Amino acid sequence: MKIMTTLIAFVVVLGFLVFVHEFGHFLIAKWVGVKVYVFSIGFGSRLFGFKRGDTDYRVSAIPLGGYVKMAGENPTEPLKGSPDEFASRSIKERLAIIVAGPFMNLIWAVLFIIMVFYFGIEQPTFLKQQARIGWIQPNSIAEQAGLQAGDIIVSLGQQTITRWEQALKFIDTTSVKDLTITVRRQDREIQVQLKLDKKKLSQDGGTLGFFPPLPPVVGELRKGWPAEKAGIQPGDKIIALNGETIHDWYELTHVIHNSPGVPVELQVERKGEKLSFTLTPRKDEADGKGYIGMLPFQQTEKVKYGLGESVKQSLVFNWRMTRLTLGYLWKVITGQQSGKSIGGPIAIAQFAGQAARTGLTELIRLMGFLSLQLGLLNLLPIPVLDGGNVLLLAIEGVSGRPISLKKREIIQMIGLAILLAIMAYAIFNDISRFFSP
Incomplete structure (x- = not known):
């Protein structure tokens, strides 16, 4: 039963995310007048589907992605010069078709998280409690500034703080280099100055070094x-x-x-x-x-937000996840951090199954997170990904002419090799975690 739940959740989650991504490409292609031959969820042999007009809508055998096949998209195929071919459209129109896929994923990431906040999200009860510091990380920015466990945060900068929810939100969104914190210690108020050094923040895991009380249960x-x-x-x-x-x-x-x-x-x-x-x-x-x-163990309560606040919370959440994702990728690329936590289809299946067993809200939250990741990763400037195609269009726009077929094939082969290497590495990580003791 557990395996079946995992498989069903994996197919539903990945299938929907692929569908909205490819639907973005499809929608804009049809809108600007490009003929679409195939709209496929999955790769490989056609399992089933139907044909309407010029388009074959199908589900294919390998459920690890999807594609939209457009007229005049493949540079190795002869072009007729017809206005309904992809290659015949302007750079702006081709750009719109390319970015529409990841853009749809980003939109759905926001929509999914709006649903999570609107229908109710389990949140720790301490968020509504007084911002009393429970623990100070040794050698952290907070300890160096003189903060102590038991201090009650009164204000951060110019913002008055009455509960942990406000404090954590301020810390997550602030961009100041120096932060004045006012705390109540016993019967007196004390001001301390925190130097938000980027290198030190990175060493401390991105935290200031003070945390809410959390019993060791x-x-x-x-x-x-x-x-x-x-x-x-x-x-x-x-x-x-x-x-x-x-x-x-x-x-x-x-x-x-x-x-x-x-x-x-x-x-x-x-x-x-x-x-x-x-x-x-x-x-x-x-x-x-x-x-x-x-x-x-944390005491939690279900908190429901109004529609306006749900939109706001979703935008804040997705912006934070975007920063964390891009920051992590940059650290991996520059060798500052290992890529061992990169996951592939096995990891997605495990997370999907666990989320499905936890409840619908958790499954929707996971779909929002994965939709954001899919949108961001597809915008990376790697040939064969949407971001790589955007880069090729930019080169064409600057040079005034398309890249030659030979160069394009070489670039695509390099991009495919990079993508396959990343996928192999992710699957290797999945298998290593699965069989780790």
């Missing part, structure tokens, strides 16, 4: 990971790590992250009984940190 365990294998159970309260008292979940994870491959001893409290477990954090090849497969 186990919520979920990943099957087959060190914590589950050692015998830790949901509901266990972590009271000590290597003999040192633990007060907060973030304090626990900080030590675990810095102990990859090093045995640690956890002391927990379970129904009034104290138990000890020895386990070794698994090193993640992507970031080099240690993980034991535990998630914290």
Whole structure:
């Protein structure tokens, strides 16, 4: 049953995202007068479909993408010079056809997340609570500025803060280099100055180094990971790590992250009984940190937003995800970060299955996230991707003439090789994670 749910969710999620992407190309092609021969969900042999007008609408055998075949699109085929051929249209019209696919994915990313906020999203209850700092990361910007656990955030810059939701939103959207924070410590207010150095922020994982209170209580365990294998159970309260008292979940994870491959001893409290477990954090090849497969228990509440606020929240969410995605890709390209966390179809299937079992809202949220990724990645300037075709059009626009067939074929072959290498790497990562101990 679990496998069937995963397969169905994978086909539905990927199929819909491919459909809206290809429909974008198709819609603009028809709008500007380009003849479309094939609209296909999937690659390879035709499974079923129907023909209407000049277009064969089909579902094909390999469900890992799709395509729209237009008249005059393939430079190796003879052109008639007909106005309904892709090559006969102006650069602006061809550009519109190319970018329409990823643009549709970006639109649906926003629409999906609007649905999530409008129908209700589970949010931690601490977001509505007073912004009391629960833990300060050692050697972070916050610690260097003098902030302490227990401080209550009164204001960030010129904005008054009454709850964590406001504080986190401000931090996520601010672009200032120096930030003045006013906190209440015991019975007096103190101002501290935070220097938002980009290099230091990157070293600290993009955080300022202060976190809301999060009790060290186990919520979920990943099957087959060190914590589950050692015998830790949901509901266990972590009271000590290597003999040192633990007060907060973030304090626990900080030590675990810095102990990859090093045995640690956890002391927990379970129904009034104290138990000890020895386990070794698994090193993640992507970031080099240690993980034991535990998630914290958090009290949540379902929060529904009005339509206007849902739109606003969706735009903020997608902008944040865009920054994170592009930032990660840049770090991978420049060698600042490993690409081990890049996932392929197996990872998508696993996430889709898990989301489907969790509920419709979680599945819609995943579809929004993946739609954004598909839109952004297709805009990368890699030949055979939409972004690569945009680059070729830009060269044509600057030079005043199309790139020669021979050069175009070489460029396309290079692009295809790059794309296949990326896909092979992603699938290798999927398989490695699947069979990892």
